[in-house]
Amino acid sequence: MRRELNLLSRIADAGAAGSDDRPYHAVDEALLIREIESNVRRLLSSRHRMCRAAPDYGLPALSDIGEYGEAFVAGLRDAVRLTILKYEPRIQNVAVTAAQEEGRRSVVHLGIEGRIPIDGKLSPFYFETSFDICTGNKRANH
Secondary structure: OOOOOOHHHHHHHHHHHHHHOOOOOOOOHHHHHHHHHHHHHHHHHOEOOOOOOOOOOOEOOHHHHOOOOHHHHHHHHHHHHHHHHHHOOOOEEEEEEEEEEOOEEEEEEEEEEEEEEEOOEEEEEEEEEEEEOOOOOEEEEO
16 A cells, blocks of 8 residues: 655645656655654653644553552563554554653653665664653654
8 A cells, every 4th residue: 555645744745746746646755754753752741631633642551550660661562563453554564662761760762663665665763752751851863
C-alpha cells in the first residue's frame, strides 16, 4: 500500500510541486519521515482524555501506569508501542526498548524502531526520547 503525506503536508507540498513539475502527491522521503517524527512527538506529549474526539489518543497518565520500578518501565514501553501502532500506522514492525538511566533511576530512555514503506522499499525509522518521572520532563531526539 502506498503511504502518503497527511492533507496539510500535501497542500504545502503542492506549491513546491508546481516549481519543479513534480506531481503534488509525490512522496519526499525526508519530508515524510519528519512528519512521522512530528506526529510521534505529539503522541508522546499527549495524555489520554486530552482530545475529545479520541479520548485514548496519546499515552495514559504516568500515574495510571503504576508504581515506579521495573514494572512501570515495562508498562511505559508497552503503552508507547500500543499508542504508536494505533495512531501512527505508517510505521511498520514497531519495536520499543526502555531502560532506566544509570545513576538517575527516575529517567527512562525509550527507543522506537520500525520501518516505513516508501516507493516499494522499507526505510528504517528510529526515534529516541526520555521521560523524567520525577519532574515530568520529556526530551525527544531522533
